[in-house]
Amino acid sequence: MSFVMCAASRLGIKELLPAYLSPDLETQDLITGVSFASGGTGFDPLTPTLASVISMTDQLNMFEQYKERVRAAAGDARVAEMLNKGIFAICAGSDDVANTYFTMRARPHYDHASYAALLVHHAAAFVEDLIQAGGARRVAFIGMPPIGCVPSQRTMSGGSERGCSAGHNEIAVAYNAGLSQRMEELGRRYPGTRLVFMDIYGFLMDMMMRPHAYGFAESTMGCCGTGLLEVSVLCNGVTSAVCDPVSDYLFWDSYHPTEKAYKILADFVYDTYIKELLD
Template sequence: MQPLTFVKLSDSSACLTFILCSLVLFGDHGGALVTLPQNVIVPAVIAFGDSVVDQGVNNNLKTLVKANFFPYGMDFVPQKSTGRFSNNRTPADMIAEELGIKDLLPAYPDVSHDDKELVTGVSFASGGSGYDPETPKIVDVLSMNDQLTNFKEYIEKLKAIVGEERTKFILANSLIMVVAGSDDLTNTYFAVGIRKLHYDIHSYTNLIVSSASNFTQDIYNLGARRIAVFGAPPLGCLPSQRTLRGGEFRACAKEHNEAAQLYNKKLQQGIEHLNRYHAGSKIVYIDIYKPLLDIIQNPPQYGLEVVDKGCCGTGNIEVAVLCNQYLTTCDDPSKHLFWDSFHLTDKGYSMLINQVVGKYVHEFF
């Protein structure tokens, strides 16, 4: 992976000051690739949420939402289908690497007996999950509450390894990623429609934002202090939603994008409220809608050729078990933004995380 470059911040003088007073911190693989303020330590990355940061949690579940088979992982080194919903790595891997912690973030409980891996972070995320408790039930995956239960177990394991005080330090200084909400909107609300009987989109977004705030509060209560809460992408521009809702020409589905924007606005307000009332914490809303939409609307600027179809199969609908070894894949995934009809390629995630790290890293320290 190439080192990330910082994008220009809105306040150029603040950006210059930040860079000049920063240094590169240690890491298992030879050092961090982003600059952090002096004396700042990020001991671990911990992830919660859905398939974007599922590192293989679903491999051992009785669900169809899996990615532990070819062609998933076709560009992973060594070539291996790990359960990551990509041709290679996920944003969780990339952020762990950029912070100089380790090259790959493992799934929990796969490394539940590996002390070194536990101390430097794991992912509890389960593909197909969401803030709405009905969402994981649809596809038989771990709920956010299940992930919270596993997190509590993880904390007890940390205490046994490094002691209570060091555990508190790790939790307070690690970067905690929470990536969810997309499956709530695309699956539970729009596709399956089980919530439409009692909620319109305004009341449903209130429901999931309330659940997101409660989850964030829960992990804060357990010791997390640097928490990155990711918003929803332009859901209507995902290849699957173009196919299902985009009409004859597979345009971006307007209703889905509007729902994502409404949700994001409310989520941002909820996270800002939490951040104001939790002294000593850095709870930050991460906007991925705008940067991803810019990539979709301006592919040549990013070296991409295809942004409306995935690399796997026809690229129109294939995801999870529908993206399998019996289908052909595109010749060059690096020319595609999407790997399957829902998830980005390694290059797509890399470009997105490049922008996210450049814009938000300073807000956590």
């Protein structure tokens, strides 16, 4: 379960936010919301190309198709209601830093500050396109977490003691500060749109540094396999057999939090930011 799915559940919309490209998508799914997310993508135009995933631009194009499908199924009034009252959650950026910048070294001429600025530029442009072309009126932008402290980045860049990677976190902090400012600027430019930048960096860092305060025993290793590097399909029925109990772990694999952690994070975001959009 992803953070956005937990947020949808917290809002009482539905437990599972289906993928727009799912072949099993039903009319009711369209009307109550879908996900356009593509794992591994990002705001840096190089990221989806390197990872062979769906770009943010293509996701925006799919949203245009989605509106037409909703219009055909439920009429213009439903589309208007969706645009005016629906919450558009945006969550990306971590893979740009972890994969494109550090692992693949695909931006050799960028230092930490300039790469953060590049991401801010493309992220803000995406938000503006969503407002102008998409018609979104309530936008919740999820900031970048302390990516340098997730288990995989500790393993690859944290030295022999697997400490947090300062470089990863430096970009995350600069990105969050820059994008928060740009969101305020966009809010002034589009007064009819409600924009909220949801800063999860400090809260998630506290969960990582003080796991016991949140009911976790382990926050530096993933639950499946060795907990050091396994992600995605490497966490399967065999490698996850050693994962017991899952509730002790902040991270499921070496990159993604567990469902329990996502729910705690979703509650924080709902109480701190989402309520502002719902007023």
